[in-house]
Each structure stands twice: as C-alpha cells, then as structure tokens.
Amino acid sequence: MSSARPEVLVEDQKDDGTFRVHRSAFLSDEIHAAEMQRVFERSWLFIGHESELAEKGEYRRRKIAGRSIIFVRSDDGEIRAFHNTCPHRGAIVCRQDKGVAKAFQCFYHAWTFNSRGQLKGIPGKDGYDGGTFDAAERSLKPVARFESYRGFHFVSFQEDIQPLYDYLAGAREYLDLIVDQSPSGQLRVADGSHQYSIRANWKLLAENSIDGYHGMPTHQTYFEYVAEAGGLGGKGGKKLHGRGHSLGNGHACVEYWAPWGRPVARWVPIMGEEAKPAIEAAKAEIVERQGAEKADRICEWNRNMLIYPNLVINDIMSTTIRTFWPVSKDYMEIDAWAIAPVEEGEGEALQTRLHNFLEFLGPGGFATPDDVEALESCQIGFEAGGEQWNDVSRGMKREALVDDELQMRAFWRQWVAQIEGYEIDDWGDAPLPDELVTPDAERTWAIT
Amino acid sequence: MTDTTMPQTTHDRLMLRLEVEEFLIEEAAILDEWRLDDWIALFTDDATYVVPSTDLAGGDPARDLTLIDDDRLRLEWRVKRLKSRHAHREYPWSRTRRLVTNVRVLRAEDDELDITASILVHRFRHGRQDHFVARYLMTLVRTEDGLRIRRRRAEIDQERLSPNGALSMIL
Numbered sequence: 001m002s003s004a005r006p007e008v009l010v011e012d013q014k015d016d017g018t019f020r021v022h023r024s025a026f027l028s029d030e031i032h033a034a035e036m037q038r039v040f041e042r043s044w045l046f047i048g049h050e051s052e053l054a055e056k057g058e059y060r061r062r063k064i065a066g067r068s069i070i071f072v073r074s075d076d077g078e079i080r081a082f083h084n085t086c087p088h089r090g091a092i093v094c095r096q097d098k099g100v101a102k103a104f105q106c107f108y109h110a111w112t113f114n115s116r117g118q119l120k121g122i123p124g125k126d127g128y129d130g131g132t133f134d135a136a137e138r139s140l141k142p143v144a145r146f147e148s149y150r151g152f153h154f155v156s157f158q159e160d161i162q163p164l165y166d167y168l169a170g171a172r173e174y175l176d177l178i179v180d181q182s183p184s185g186q187l188r189v190a191d192g193s194h195q196y197s198i199r200a201n202w203k204l205l206a207e208n209s210i211d212g213y214h215g216m217p218t219h220q221t222y223f224e225y226v227a228e229a230g231g232l233g234g235k236g237g238k239k240l241h242g243r244g245h246s247l248g249n250g251h252a253c254v255e256y257w258a259p260w261g262r263p264v265a266r267w268v269p270i271m272g273e274e275a276k277p278a279i280e281a282a283k284a285e286i287v288e289r290q291g292a293e294k295a296d297r298i299c300e301w302n303r304n305m306l307i308y309p310n311l312v313i314n315d316i317m318s319t320t321i322r323t324f325w326p327v328s329k330d331y332m333e334i335d336a337w338a339i340a341p342v343e344e345g346e347g348e349a350l351q352t353r354l355h356n357f358l359e360f361l362g363p364g365g366f367a368t369p370d371d372v373e374a375l376e377s378c379q380i381g382f383e384a385g386g387e388q389w390n391d392v393s394r395g396m397k398r399e400a401l402v403d404d405e406l407q408m409r410a411f412w413r414q415w416v417a418q419i420e421g422y423e424i425d426d427w428g429d430a431p432l433p434d435e436l437v438t439p440d441a442e443r444t445w446a447i448t
Numbered sequence: 449m450t451d452t453t454m455p456q457t458t459h460d461r462l463m464l465r466l467e468v469e470e471f472l473i474e475e476a477a478i479l480d481e482w483r484l485d486d487w488i489a490l491f492t493d494d495a496t497y498v499v500p501s502t503d504l505a506g507g508d509p510a511r512d513l514t515l516i517d518d519d520r521l522r523l524e525w526r527v528k529r530l531k532s533r534h535a536h537r538e539y540p541w542s543r544t545r546r547l548v549t550n551v552r553v554l555r556a557e558d559d560e561l562d563i564t565a566s567i568l569v570h571r572f573r574h575g576r577q578d579h580f581v582a583r584y585l586m587t588l589v590r591t592e593d594g595l596r597i598r599r600r601r602a603e604i605d606q607e608r609l610s611p612n613g614a615l616s617m618i619l
Binding site for chain 2: 097098190191192193194195196197198199218220221225228229331333337338346350351354355357358359362363364366368369370372373374376380
C-alpha cells in the first residue's frame, strides 16, 4: 500500500505543545524516493571505523544508501572511499565484502587499479592510441566528500556539504566521551558484525534507538534477566534517570544513569570478582586523565545517540555502532558492530563487553528481537489505517527527561526540513518558563 | 594407519550415525513442539550454545562478536524468556519446521562424539515466512540418561539475516 503525500508531513506547534508526524512518512513510495534524494544524497553518512582497516591494502565493501562503495587503506597509509564501479564499462571491481588487496582488478576486461584507485593496467592499451583517452581520468571515482572525526569515517555524495566537523555539531562532545574511554584515544571494532533487517520503515529505528520511553514495557524480560543474574548494582537502590538532548542538525541523544554495569567502567556482581580490579583500574586512569567529574560522566552514565540520519552509537552496557539503510518504504537493512578501547585487548574485559552486548543487543539478544517486533508491528499498524498521525509530543512542555520525545522531534525537524527543502537552525522545543523546568527527577519506573 | 577415533566396521559406523540421527531428529521435534523444558534437559551443566555472526562463520565468541554465546545460565534464561508472555517476537510462538539431514560423525572417543549436520528451519508468523539454513557442530556426551549436548554451534549459511530480522526462536 502506498499513501498519498499530505499537505503537512510534520505538525510542529512549539507554543501549543503539539507535535505530530503524518503516517504517510512511513507508507509513501513518493516520500521514500524523496528521502533517497534529499536526505541520503545530502547528509554525511558513516562508512566505517579506522580500526577496521588495520593494514595497507585492507578494504571493506560497504553499501551506502544503496551504492556499493570501497572503503580502503591505500598503500600510502591513507584511508579512501571509491565508488565500486569500473570507469570502463561499469562492472564492480571489488567483489568481496572484506580482504586485503594490492590492487583491484575488474574481471570483465581486466583493467587494474591500485589501492589509491589509480588505473595501472589496461590489456591492449595500444587500442586507445591516437584518441583522447587519458588513463588518469579513468581511475576509480572517489566519493564526493570523505572526512573523519576521531577515527569515525563518513562519506557524502554532496560536493558542497558543510565540513563533517561542523555537521556533527553537538554530537562531537558525545563521540569524545566514548573515544576518551581509551587512554590512547584509540578504539577497535571487534571482528564479526550483526547484519540483519527489519520489515519496517527506517525512521522507526531512528526513533527507537533513542527512545527511553519503550525500555521497560518492551524489554521487561531483559531487565528481569539482568537483575536476577547480578547485573545491577546501585547506589542505594537508585533508579534510572536522565535527560534527552537535541544536539543540532537532527542529531540527538539520551544521557542517563542506570544501575547496570559498564565495561568502562562500572563494576556489577555479574562481571565476577576477578574482573573488578581491571574495571576499577580503568576508572582510576580516567579520573587521573579527565578529572573526577568528567570521569563520573564517562564511567557511570549511559548514552544512546543518533547521528542524523542513520548512525546510532550506543554507549551503554556495551558500546555499539549501528547503521540502517532504507531499501524500500517498509524494509531496512541494519549493520551493527561492537567497539572498545584498544587497551582492552582480547582478554577478560573484552569478553565481559561482548557478553553485555549479546545479552541485550542483536538479532539473538534478549531485547533487540522485541524491538524488531515492535517496529514491524508499527508498520503493520500504519497500514491498518484509521489514524493518520503519530503523536510525538511527550515532554514538550518540560525540560526533556530520558523517557520524553525531544530526541525524536529533533530528528523529525531536520528530516522534514530536508524533505520540504528549507533550512533550520533550531532543532529543540520552545524555551520553557521557569515554573515548567523540571528537576532531574528519578523516573517512576524502576528497573530493579 | 587406523583411525582410532571412529568405529572400525561399516556396520558400527552406521549404527553410530543412526544413534546420532535419532537424537537430532528427537531434538528437532522437541523444538518444533516448543517443549523448551524438555529441550534444556538435553544439555550438560557445562553446555554452550553459540551462533556466530553471518560474516564470520568461524568466529570465536571469546574475542569476536557473535549472534549468540550462551553458557548454561544464559541458555536457561533464553528458555525462561521464550516461555514468558513478554518475549514479544515469540508471543504467540511462531510455527517452525526443522529438517535435519546430512548427519556425519566426525569423532567418537571415550564418551564424546563430535558431529555435524545440515539444517533448514522454516518459520511462519504473521503471514510471513523466514528460512534459516545452517550447519550444526555439536559435541555430544554419553551419560546414564543417554546422549546429552555439551557444545552446540549453529553456523548460518545466509550472508545476512535478511529478511529474517531476528533470531528469536532456537536455531
């Protein structure tokens, strides 16, 4: 079923406290096509982390907004990104998802390119003599823009997009809080990734990834497991509490304290006594390096962040990178990785981190399958008709708490501006009168 | 040189394979019937259940990201969760049908057997069909109560879990 596009896609009345998203945003083929052009061609898109390309010639083949892209560390040590297509007649030149290569050779006519993308071999080159042919112009085409921030590499297909540094805006502070968990400022992506799909519109996962409101109802079984297994440790039964934030340019996050353990660096009984010294030492090192206040934020607090449009970095009981790509209006492909400070190596600490990851996250975890179910359920519900709007106004008239919906509104404000073709400079709600500013209250639902 | 890890006669090898096949077919029936308490009873106390990532079939859960890395505690919770009304992806339970075939015994020493088999699991729910193609690698151990599972690993052949989405039932 495809839905016609209405006059108003997002009804945003900041003063009234009204925020509604028209469900055609999830149901319309026309809007899906507009998104591919106006969102995915005009944003910075995460392609990979520097640690994935450890050696010269190492590459990953990635699908970025439907395009096959080669992400490679060239023989000069530089990381580059090329469109995966032979400049001769079009065949893909990289036909494996990962590997190490001195050169990429097109199997069709055997043109050969080095790891910097330069055309180095043409069978029967004399056939081009006398014409305008220039080998330098027939090299692999780099993506229009390719920049990185602290090891996280992004591409953009829009030549004149703002620099990545500016684009990331307030999200940089939250990336720093993750990278600074490493004494050397270096992270490493573990081998093996979660590659799965959801039969739902991609924006449902953007919302879900920063939605603190669904945690307890949807993931009750996970929290029961963690509590019973000794995965919670509190400061006197303290409950989950925190806030939602708009970070600019459609990026948003929730930052909150929760009683579960964190590899960096919050020990809880399930980790075992033997793991305690290493976790406490990691925290002590961060206190030493960053000061007590920032160390407390890094080690004790959790962050679920969306970098617009489709990168999620969750720094929770484990740290995950997740991208999700629309294939059609009601189907998306997801990739997720685990990332850790290089200093954790391959010992007990990494094992704890991976177990924390798997218990909650991924297609076989105790929580993610229920998110998949929830999102597919929404998609089916949209198609049921009757109601035309989603209500996303929660917390619009108070300083947003972790289970409010400011984060989603920030995403939608950027999205609708891109779809409708205008620019905005404020992604937050209306300023609040003093009497409506809420204290940093503990939430009414506890997870113990 | 004689392989001391396998029975010496064709008859004995066939009998061993039949014994393993009978066990795997029974396990498949238990899972298709969602008799999860009967299923967990098939495991030893030191059992593991691992499903590697689709892009790293040989993944080692000690250092690589896998889809599932259960010890006995997590396995029991997996079962408890699937029996609750709050495992939303499997409430109500999906219909499954498992075909277990190409069974081979790789090693038979003392009281342990290493075996492998091919599996195709069909899953039906909400008008949708999902298929999981994989191979089992198991270590079975002989006990007074019959064969029990010490190590159970299911390596998925699909390049991605698409369009399956989740691995919400037992593979």
